[in-house]
Amino acid sequence: MSKWRPGDPRPGGIKSMIRVDQAGEYGATRIYAGQLAVMGDRSPMSAAIQGMALQEAEHRAYFDALIAERGVRPTIIQPIWDVAGFALGAATAAIGPEAAMACTAAVETEIDKHYEDQLTELGDDDPELGAAIRKFQAEELEHKEAALAHGAERAPAYPLLSAAIRAGCRIAIEVSKRI
Numbered sequence: 001m002s003k004w005r006p007g008d009p010r011p012g013g014i015k016s017m018i019r020v021d022q023a024g025e026y027g028a029t030r031i032y033a034g035q036l037a038v039m040g041d042r043s044p045m046s047a048a049i050q051g052m053a054l055q056e057a058e059h060r061a062y063f064d065a066l067i068a069e070r071g072v073r074p075t076i077i078q079p080i081w082d083v084a085g086f087a088l089g090a091a092t093a094a095i096g097p098e099a100a101m102a103c104t105a106a107v108e109t110e111i112d113k114h115y116e117d118q119l120t121e122l123g124d125d126d127p128e129l130g131a132a133i134r135k136f137q138a139e140e141l142e143h144k145e146a147a148l149a150h151g152a153e154r155a156p157a158y159p160l161l162s163a164a165i166r167a168g169c170r171i172a173i174e175v176s177k178r179i
Contacts, residue, residue: 014070014122014125014126014129015070015072015073016177016178017118017121017122017129018063018066018067018070018072018129019067019072019073019074019075019176019177020075020114020173020176020177021059021063021118021133022060022063022064022066022067022072022074022075023074023075023078023081023172023176024111024114024172024173024176025056025059025060025062025063025136026060026078026081026082026085027081027084027085027172028056028059028060028085028107028111029053029056029057029060029085030081030082030084030085030086030089031085031086031088031089031103031104031107032049032050032052032053032056032089033053033085033086033089034085034086034087034088034089034090034091034093035049035089035090035092035093035100035103036049036050036053036089036093037086037089037090037093038089038090038093038094039093039097039100043093043097043100044097045097045100045101045150048146048150049100049104052104052143052146055139055143059136059139062132062136066129075175075176075179076179077175077176077179081172081176084172088103088165088168089103092161095155095156096155096156097150097151098150098151098152098154098155098156099155099156099161101147101148101150101151101152101155102147102152102153102155102158102161102162102165103147103161103165104143104144104146104147104152105144105147105148105152105153105162106161106162106163106165106166106169107165107166107169108140108141108143108144108147109144109162109166110166110169110170110173111137111140111169112137112140112141112144114169114173115133115134115136115137115140116137118133119133119134119137
């Protein structure tokens, strides 16, 4: 399958971008909620997670508003992302703080790639959306760097855990674009 190039018809268009981004930011808020439900404020990583969770909530609020403003149908499988995101966050936090950070590093690696692909596809077509995606991408990269600095790579079975989470993210992105 070839990659989209400027001038080609867009496979899902801007509405698909907004739908998947809203779903992703919703999922991120649920992951952090699951992590904080397990870790509370007992872990030295809790403050960092709370800070990242606040940024994700801001991202989600932006896409929630954009969905309403532009009449975009949200994904109908959001209830699945609700449970799956919380469960992923809780499970990684239960393994330990480094596994929670590994989860963040893995998710943000995929989101960085996803946002970069969207910016390429979007070009100059929607400056407002492009600016928001660039801002959010920079913040997601900050989350990834923070997770790595907090020991993500010291998590048990880090390569396997990271690969599994990244694969799950790619699947969630593709499903949310369409459904």
